[in-house]
Amino acid sequence: MLETLWVGIALVMIIEGVGPMLFPxxxxxxxxxxxxxxxxxxxxxxxxxxxxxxxxxxxLL
Known part of the structure; x- marks a missing residue:
């Protein structure tokens, strides 16, 4: 359960970071x-x- 939470947080960080990285x-x-x-x-x-x-x-779940 805790591992899934960390995976979710990591995915949010990746998705949120794409915009500023590609189109500042x-x-x-x-x-x-x-x-x-x-x-x-x-x-x-x-x-x-x-x-x-x-x-x-x-x-989804």
Whole structure:
């Protein structure tokens, strides 16, 4: 179980690192756009992502 958790964390780090590594300028613009969004919108986006991730896990496991 713990090994699976570490594998999942490692995969997230790899996926999150691809954008800045391959497209640093676009990544900077994206982060600037995200920073200018109101907190309520960011909270909504985060909630949607968490929900989609949890539903995906339920179907995959």
């Amino acid at each position: 300028k676009k990544w900077q613009r994206f982060l600037l756009q995200m920073a200018s969004q109101p907190p309520e919108q960011l909270r909504t986006i985060g909630g949607v992502l968490v929900t989609v991730g949890m539903v995906s896990l339920l179907f």
